[in-house]
Amino acid sequence: MQFQRKIFPMSPRKPIYEGKAKQLFEGPEPGTLIQHFKDDATAFNNVKKGTISGKGVLNNRISEFLMLRLQEIGIPTHFIRSLNMREQLVKAVQIIPIEVLVRNVAAGSLCKRFGLEEGKPLGQPLIEYTYKKDALGDPFISEEHAFAFGWATPQEIDEIRMYAFRINDYLSGLFMGVGIRLVDFKLEFGRLFENEREHIVLADEISPDNCRLWDFKTGYKLDKDRFRQDLGEIEDAYREVARRLGVMPQESDSNIIPVAKETKKK
Numbered sequence: 001m002q003f004q005r006k007i008f009p010m011s012p013r014k015p016i017y018e019g020k021a022k023q024l025f026e027g028p029e030p031g032t033l034i035q036h037f038k039d040d041a042t043a044f045n046n047v048k049k050g051t052i053s054g055k056g057v058l059n060n061r062i063s064e065f066l067m068l069r070l071q072e073i074g075i076p077t078h079f080i081r082s083l084n085m086r087e088q089l090v091k092a093v094q095i096i097p098i099e100v101l102v103r104n105v106a107a108g109s110l111c112k113r114f115g116l117e118e119g120k121p122l123g124q125p126l127i128e129y130t131y132k133k134d135a136l137g138d139p140f141i142s143e144e145h146a147f148a149f150g151w152a153t154p155q156e157i158d159e160i161r162m163y164a165f166r167i168n169d170y171l172s173g174l175f176m177g178v179g180i181r182l183v184d185f186k187l188e189f190g191r192l193f194e195n196e197r198e199h200i201v202l203a204d205e206i207s208p209d210n211c212r213l214w215d216f217k218t219g220y221k222l223d224k225d226r227f228r229q230d231l232g233e234i235e236d237a238y239r240e241v242a243r244r245l246g247v248m249p250q251e252s253d254s255n256i257i258p259v260a261k262e263t264k265k266k
């Protein structure tokens, strides 16, 4: 008699939400979610679409690394633990529908809106907010919009601002240590009900999808602007960020992108 291995099919996971670059599934315990990182990339509010091969794996590792470092300095985050190459277990939070943009150097929409030259350092870090609503093109808002529309309270915005500046200070130093200028980035926060209290926690992801990262010496772009602006070598740029942070899935000692080789410390 032929031996037949019985295969127990895994029960399908309940999808909760599908975003442009990530998918959320119901987690194994109440109050948890599985965050799955896709290779899909979009820009200009979904107008430009594509895939960046291996991006999901790299962003999962990069975001895990950065969230853990931020937890170490006391920033509460939704991150619990990594599950596999593309997935992490996170706390289920109620996302505040505001994108928090932190900028150190003029780039992207700031240059367009204010006629600035890309690369101009700002006198001090700048925080801006947009309303997270693709159908409206994520319009820029002031704190007052958030209060008037009931998206966040003044206390919550105070806390978010404080976290955003601390995150900027810390990550600017961390990236500087691996030869990268943290030009700007986007954060999302959520509300977590824990210990009979409501807390603000950092959610979403931090990766080259939502940061501008430039090689310190050459200015070479190591982020999603390579996709937005059709600059090529997109995958290599993401891999280079992972490599410099020491989180490449296959450890590699040498620089990945040729231009970064020029910047290698002698």
Ligand code: TMP
Binding pocket: 101, 107, 108, 109, 110, 138, 184, 185, 186, 209, 210, 211, 212
């Ligand atoms: P911006 O210059 O296009 O306003 O973008 C500022 C930063 O925020 C940049 O690092 C990219 C990031 N970002 C996102 O992650 N998602 C978005 O929807 C937008 C508009 C920006």
Ligand code: ASP
Binding pocket: 020, 041, 042, 043, 044, 045, 046, 047, 209, 224, 228
């Ligand atoms: N995240 C936005 C989009 O998917 C905008 C961007 O990153 O450029 O379209």
